Amino acid sequence: MKYFLILFCEICLALMAGKGFGQPQFIHPGARWLDDRGLPIQAHGGGVIQLGDTFYWFGEDRSRENDPTKRYASCYSSRDLTQWRFCNQVLVLTNVENLQLGWVLERPKVFYNPVTKKYVMYFHLDGVLPGEKGSYKFARLGVATCDSVDGNYTYLKSFRPLGHESRDIGQFIDDDGTPYLISEDRPNGFHIYKLSDDYLSVARDVCLVPRHFEGGAIVHYGGLYYFIGSHLTGWNPNPNQYAQAKSLAGPWSDFKDIAPESNDTFGSQSTMLFKVAGTRSTTVIFMADIWKPRAQWDSRYFWMPLEIGGGKLYLPPPHPWLIDISSGVTKILSP
Ligand code: GAL
Numbered sequence: 042m043k044y045f046l047i048l049f050c051e052i053c054l055a056l057m058a059g060k061g062f063g064q065p066q067f068i069h070p071g072a073r074w075l076d077d078r079g080l081p082i083q084a085h086g087g088g089v090i091q092l093g094d095t096f097y098w099f100g101e102d103r104s105r106e107n108d109p110t111k112r113y114a115s116c117y118s119s120r121d122l123t124q125w126r127f128c129n130q131v132l133v134l135t136n137v138e139n140l141q142l143g144w145v146l147e148r149p150k151v152f153y154n155p156v157t158k159k160y161v162m163y164f165h166l167d168g169v170l171p172g173e174k175g176s177y178k179f180a181r182l183g184v185a186t187c188d189s190v191d192g193n194y195t196y197l198k199s200f201r202p203l204g205h206e207s208r209d210i211g212q213f214i215d216d217d218g219t220p221y222l223i224s225e226d227r228p229n230g231f232h233i234y235k236l237s238d239d240y241l242s243v244a245r246d247v248c249l250v251p252r253h254f255e256g257g258a259i260v261h262y263g264g265l266y267y268f269i270g271s272h273l274t275g276w277n278p279n280p281n282q283y284a285q286a287k288s289l290a291g292p293w294s295d296f297k298d299i300a301p302e303s304n305d306t307f308g309s310q311s312t313m314l315f316k317v318a319g320t321r322s323t324t325v326i327f328m329a330d331i332w333k334p335r336a337q338w339d340s341r342y343f344w345m346p347l348e349i350g351g352g353k354l355y356l357p358p359p360h361p362w363l364i365d366i367s368s369g370v371t372k373i374l375s376p
Pocket of ligand 1: 086147148209255256273274275276310
């Protein structure tokens with residue numbers, strides 16, 4: 042009975058949003074999310090960019106059948122942020138930096154440079170060099186480029202931005218198109234770096250916030266910048282927090298929980314804040330990962346629209362929801 046009620050509500054809401062029947066219009070936070078091939082989307086620790094009327098979602102591809110000596114990033118495209126078409130395993134990386142077994146490529150993010158017409162992918166490249174002990178010692182940015190959004194990206198280099206350690210990265214493109222990288226620097230805190238004109242390196246450190254956050258994400262909304270990040274608990278969830286500022290350079294406010302502390306962000310970890318500016322409403326989507334460290338190929342996605350404005354922000358509990366891209370209006374299915 043409950044199932045039929047939910048189905049009925051889904052159909053009504055889909056009709057209200059002007060969509061056709063029978064299409065899986067709802068985003069179900071935490072559920073297995075299938076692509077056009079019927080396979081679970083592999084875009085973990087990812088980021089979404091919009092080019093024209095198409096969205097591209099990049100992220101870690103942790104498919105079980107991947108070659109265990111390589112690391113992968115994949116790209117998917119969509120016009121509605123809900124139904125995704127697999128485009129390509131855009132980066133298939135061999136161990137280019139002579140790291141020990143267990144090296145990682147994490148949190149790939151792609152920027153389009155309209156001047157050079159290049160697509161530039163940044164990712165966290167890590168591991169340990171021969172003779173070293175521990176893990177995550179390399180702490181560098183990796184860079185790969187391509188002439189088309191979903192073509193085969195070519196590895197270019199790795200580096201430490203302005204000499205600083207860099208682990209989790211986040212992507213922020215301001216409303217005027219200026220590209221920024223958020224980077225976790227274990228000794229110091231997190232940086233907001235502006236990219237160079239060719240996007241191939243970091244031009245300057247816009248702000249160093251002396252607080253430790255991973256999964257850093259920023260959005261510009263209603264004249265304020267909002268930052269969300271997660272505490273340093275590895276794959277385990279924790280209460281993600283936010284701060285706000287009038288300028289990216291700060292000062293940033295105190296950090297507060299985005300949801301009741303005991304929920305541990307509903308088991309998820311931030312990866313991006315994505316703004317959909319429609320004709321009727323502007324929606325900010327909290328994009329996050331629900332990690333399954335022992336079955337990474339089955340890690341899930343947690344996307345929910347935020348309640349945001351006036352310097353405050355709140356992540357509602359997960360329920361199926363839909364978004365109409367042109368109006369920007371969202372509807373959350375009430376429990
Ligand atoms: C998380 C981080 C992930 C991954 C993981 C490894 O905190 O956000 O991207 O690096 O740690 O334990």
